[in-house]
Amino acid sequence: MNDKKILIINAAIQLFAEEGVGVPTAKIAKEAGVSNGTLFNYFDTKQNLIDDVCFFIAEKMAAEIFVDLDRSRDMEEIFFHVWSAYIYWAQKNLLEYKVLGLLKSSQIVSESVFKKIDNFFAVIDENMEQGIKDNIIKDLPLDLLSEIARGQLDATVSYIQSNKLKKADVDRFTRISFEIYVKGISV
Amino acid sequence: MNDKKILIINAAIQLFAEEGVGVPTAKIAKEAGVSNGTLFNYFDTKQNLIDDVCFFIAEKMAAEIFVDLDRSRDMEEIFFHVWSAYIYWAQKNLLEYKVLGLLKSSQIVSESVFKKIDNFFAVIDENMEQGIKDNIIKDLPLDLLSEIARGQLDATVSYIQSNKLKKADVDRFTRISFEIYVKGISV
Amino acid sequence: MNDKKILIINAAIQLFAEEGVGVPTAKIAKEAGVSNGTLFNYFDTKQNLIDDVCFFIAEKMAAEIFVDLDRSRDMEEIFFHVWSAYIYWAQKNLLEYKVLGLLKSSQIVSESVFKKIDNFFAVIDENMEQGIKDNIIKDLPLDLLSEIARGQLDATVSYIQSNKLKKADVDRFTRISFEIYVKGISV
Amino acid sequence: MNDKKILIINAAIQLFAEEGVGVPTAKIAKEAGVSNGTLFNYFDTKQNLIDDVCFFIAEKMAAEIFVDLDRSRDMEEIFFHVWSAYIYWAQKNLLEYKVLGLLKSSQIVSESVFKKIDNFFAVIDENMEQGIKDNIIKDLPLDLLSEIARGQLDATVSYIQSNKLKKADVDRFTRISFEIYVKGISV
DNA sequence: CATGAATGAGGTTTCATTCAT
DNA sequence: AATGAATGAAACCTCATTCAT
Structure with missing residues (x-):
């Protein structure tokens, strides 16, 4: 670009x-x-700029989250990698994270943009599906599982940010929230 | 009014x-x-209207969620009551629920309004605190616990709405998401 | 009324x-x-109110200025009476004086109102005319003479007000400005 | 500009x-x-425009009045120059003159603008002060003397305009009003 | 008469967008 | 390409005036 x-x-x-x-x-x-x-x-228009901003952030975020993901690892390791990468990214990119949240509920970004963004996270869904087949994860709809994951991640980021946690605590609560999530959805 | x-x-x-x-x-x-x-x-101003809309919704929501809450019940029952009342309210009040979400991340509602809204949910915090003391819930910061609860609730509502679930399924997933949450934060 | x-x-x-x-x-x-x-x-309208305010002030002012004017006195005495009564009135009625000035140059009061107001001051003109005939006052147009009088009066009031003069000084400068005026227009 | x-x-x-x-x-x-x-x-705002209009007129007026003033002349000549230049300017710039008067009593022009305008006329004050020292002019406060001058000037202009005087008469009445003023304030 | 809520035309100001340079 | 002055539709808000009570 x-x-x-x-x-x-x-x-x-x-x-x-x-x-x-x-x-x-x-x-x-x-x-x-x-x-x-x-x-x-x-x-061409402001709408265009807004859409591009949204896509630009999501694309960069996906790239950074998945960059050195070793897809041969086992499911929980992959999950944790993504989980902590997401939180890490949000920490490093306060503005982008904030704006993405703001745009998502603004009623203003073109529908098509979100479609494209969702594709970035297809890997997780595939992985989660395997977990269900292997009888490790509860047999629940994939979109519910990922909505919940997203909800817990954002809750964690929000907690970290509003309490201005330092690195060590960030790591601790990243692990804690991950454990809560995994424990919750495990069979 | x-x-x-x-x-x-x-x-x-x-x-x-x-x-x-x-x-x-x-x-x-x-x-x-x-x-x-x-x-x-x-x-007086449009800002004023926006603030009032936000407060109006939150107030009504809190009223309906807590209306027939029996505070003498045990902790898990109280939690489940609030949990399902929240989801039920969101179902019955699609627009209000949507607008509240939209306003929360809009950067536009006056700070003071959210302060007032937070007070509505003080009951839950008190209850959760007791759960920690009784060694039922993990010893984690209250605001993290309620952020996570809120995150899971919204994830559940989002799932219900985007899949247009019928009453029976709503009840089922309300229960499921609650169990996930409780299992996750339990000791 | x-x-x-x-x-x-x-x-x-x-x-x-x-x-x-x-x-x-x-x-x-x-x-x-x-x-x-x-x-x-x-x-009926705001315009109406403005006109009435203007007329009301002018009428009251004229009444107070001419109230105990002894028209049998000689010309200079009559002049001085009016001169000091005008200044005295302006002092006692700061707001009315200010508003009258404001309305006069506002382009907003109906023409007809000023016509009526001018009539109040006909006495002076008559008197001044006599002064010219008697060869005491320079033979100049009456409206010039009264414009100048008005100009000097307002200058005096303005000076008194912006320096917040006390009674004794008010009297002194009332006399001084009168003498300047009379000396100026005398043959 | x-x-x-x-x-x-x-x-x-x-x-x-x-x-x-x-x-x-x-x-x-x-x-x-x-x-x-x-x-x-x-x-930026209408207020801003109003202020600028006021300052623009006053600045231009001052420039034209003082443009070919020979400050080495004696006091009365300087005075007369300014006196007639003021009346001349008002004649040539009917609208500007009217608007300046209107703005001055409108309660609407920012205070600071008038402060700046007053500075333009400092020359006159200095000159008048000398006149007092030389025992030609009555020992009166400068601001009273200039208020009176302004009052008489405006009275003269008003007379000229409402009677639509031609050049010759304008000159005559300019001289006459000046003589009235000078005679009035002379020792 | 007195009231004050309701009205809507009209005022100031903002801002996405255009276009001549 | 880059610019930024110009545009004018449209936003928020005010206020003289009306009218049902």
């Missing part, structure tokens, strides 16, 4: 986090260090 | 759910069957 | 002085201790 | 003179031949 396009997207992330998606495009352009008009050379 | 005020709040809920908080006040007024000016007789 | 009408007019004077003629009628009504609707029982 | 800014200010002057400061910004923009939005590119 073009350099200037990324500059604008990052400015948008910054400002969406601070002020919500309502920020004027003019302000975003200024923050990005480009002119008002230039922003519209890269994004 | 005044009749017309409620009319406006309900119109706002309807439209926030459909189009996000960006809807013009004019459209809200029209939906409520009053004039644009009348809306501003009841709410 | 009706009691309540005067109540409203006085409230209007108060608020015009503080905030200009832009004040909402609702605020005027509140200040007068009557309802929004009642104001419009007494004044 | 920017071309379009001046266009807007002149349109504002025109309309303030015709209809008072209450004219809609939309009308001002239209009169200036720009869009409503453009007006707000040059003036």
Whole structure:
């Protein structure tokens, strides 16, 4: 992706986090260090920019979470890797994480974007399915299981952030929340 | 609260759910069957209306969830009552539930409103504290425990809604998700 | 004039002085201790109220200035009486004086009102005319002479007010400005 | 100052003179031949525009009045120069003159603007002070003397304008009013 | 008469988007 | 491409005025 396009997207992330998606495009352009008009050379409409921001964050997040995942490991190890990578990413990317949450419930991102994002997490579903077959995980619908996982992850991140935990505690609570989840869904 | 005020709040809920908080006040007024000016007789600013909508929903929700809660029952029964009442309420009040979620992450509701809302749920915290003392629940921070509960509840509601489950299945998954939660946090 | 009408007019004077003629009628009504609707029982439109306020002040001012004027005295005595009565009135009626000035240059009071007001001061013109015939006052157009008088009076009042002069000084500068005026226009 | 800014200010002057400061910004923009939005590119708020109009007029007036003033002349010559330049300017700039008067008593121009304007006329005060030291002018407070001057000037202009005097008469009455003023304040 | 809620036209201001340079 | 002034539709909000009670 073009350099200037990324500059604008990052400015948008910054400002969406601070002020919500309502920020004027003019302000975003200024923050990005480009002119008002230039922003519209890269994004036809503001809606377009919002969609791209959403996709950009999700894509980067998925990439970082799955980057050095060894898919030959056993199921619980894979899960824990993803679990802690998600929390780690949220910690390292406060703004992106916040904006992604904000966009998801804003009624404003185009439907198609979320479809694409969901694909990133297909690996987990496949893995979970195997767990059920192997009679390790309760036989429940995959989308319920992953909704719950997402819910617990976000709860954990929220706890970590609002209490400003340090590295050691982050690790501890990452493990604790993972154990709660696994214990909960185990047969 | 005044009749017309409620009319406006309900119109706002309807439209926030459909189009996000960006809807013009004019459209809200029209939906409520009053004039644009009348809306501003009841709410000084749009911000004010948004805050009131948020508080109105939360208050009603809390009232309905706790209405026939028998506080003399044992901890797990109380928990399950609240757990299923929350899911039941979300089912009966699709719009309100959606709007509350939307407002919570919108960066737009005044801080003070959430403070007030949190108070509604103090009962649960007290109960959970007792569970920890009695060595039934893992000794974890209360706010983590309730964040996780909230996360699982919303995950369950989301699953129920996106799969349009019927009464029997709703009951079943309410019970299942509760068991997952309890199993997860139990000692 | 009706009691309540005067109540409203006085409230209007108060608020015009503080905030200009832009004040909402609702605020005027509140200040007068009557309802929004009642104001419009007494004044058909806001324009009407403004006109009435203007006329009310001018009428009262004229009445007080000319009240114990002995028209048999000689010209200079009559002049000085009016001169000091004007300044005295402005001192005693800060708000009314201020509002009259504000209304005169506001482009907002109906033309007809000023016509009526001018009549109040006909006495002076007659007297001045005699002074010219008697070769005491320079033979200049009456309206120039009275414009100048008005200009000097307002200058004097302005000086008194912005320096918050006490009674003795007020009297002194009333006399001084009068002497300047008379000396200026004398043959 | 920017071309379009001046266009807007002149349109504002025109309309303030015709209809008072209450004219809609939309009308001002239209009169200036720009869009409503453009007006707000040059003036953040209407208040801002009003203040700028006031300052713009006063600044131009001061510049024109003092432009070819020979400060080495004697006091009375300097005075007369300013006196007649003021009247001349008011004649040539009917609208500006009217609007300045209107704004001064409107309760609407920001305090700070008048402070700046007063500075323009400091020259006169210095000169008058010398006149007092030299025992030519009565020993009176400077601000009283200049208030009176301003009062007489405005009275003269008002007389000239309401009688639509021609050049020759304008000159005659300029001289006459000056003599009245000087005679009045002379020792 | 008195009231004050209701009205809606109209005001100021914002902002996504365009386009000439 | 990049710019940023210009645009004008549309947003929020005000307020003179009406009218049912």
